[in-house]
Amino acid sequence: MEFSEDDAAAVYDVTNPWRAEPGTSDAFYTGHAMAAGSVLDVGCGTGQMLHLLRRQGHHGRLAGIDPDRAALRRARRRTDVEWVEGPAADIPWRGEFELATMANNAFQCLVTDGDIAASLTAVRAALAAGGRFVFETRNPQARAWEAWAAAEPVPFEYDGRSLATWWEVESAEDGVVTFTETVGELDRTTPLRADRATLRFLDVDPLNAALRRAGFAVEHQYGDFSGGPLTETSQSIVTVARAG
Known part of the structure; x- marks a missing residue:
């Protein structure tokens, strides 16, 4: 797909x-x-x-x-x-x-x-x-990125398939957080798309x-x-x- x-x-x-x-x-x-x-x-x-x-x-x-x-x-x-x-x-x-x-x-x-x-x-x-x-x-002060790194995949249905989104935090320094959001199969074995982003x-x-x-x-x-x-x-x- x-x-x-x-x-x-x-x-x-x-x-x-x-x-x-x-x-x-x-x-x-x-x-x-x-x-x-x-x-x-x-x-x-x-x-x-x-x-x-x-x-x-x-x-x-x-x-x-x-x-x-x-x-x-x-x-x-x-x-x-x-x-x-x-x-x-x-x-x-x-x-x-x-x-x-x-x-x-x-x-x-x-x-x-x-x-x-x-x-x-x-x-x-x-x-x-x-x-x-x-x-x-x-x-x-709430350090939301720590929860992203520990979160379980979030499931959803799209185009007749059961998929999930999950996050991996690459770095968090001086108020700048870089992470990857991945969409793939529920078991994480087949990533379909990964988007890297940086937030302030x-x-x-x-x-x-x-x-x-x-x-x-x-x-x-x-x-x-x-x-x-x-x-x-x-x-x-x-x-x-x-x-x-």
Whole structure:
């Protein structure tokens, strides 16, 4: 079985469906987006959130940007949303959106200080004055990568086959974690696809400093998607920032 980039994008939708259930990250982002007249989803992937907004009756402007061509092919099944292929730093819009989102820890794909600065500057430029940027990143104090390394394969069904996803952590140093995500047979004997990725785990103080430099003021910061306080043991740093 050939496991293509299109298969990988389809599997993402199977294993990570957008479910706006109370208390979840999906509900948090959906609530903010439904209340905004125009929404830019940065790192939109396969477009699940924007698709849901349309199904739930959002009549305003919706746009998504992502560098993953295969994911965007799935996103473009809806033609009533604007789709752009590219990284966050290449956002083409200026002062046009009330809300920008960056869900599913996509912020962590910005690995270098330069990546973070350029991307935040581009998000700020896309927002109208007073617009909000809502996103989350994993709290480095919680050391999520240790759980990835110890996790059992996660099973799922795709194209009539029983498959699984598992992770191997290659390195974790100075807030930068490199790992491999593999899709294959349940017993791990037949890998079908392995993708290597690097993520940045940025702590609260440098994160907020980067936001300030890009022209944002932090309005709220939570430790979960129910509005709980941010503590050292919180899994996430959930941020609502306003464009100055």
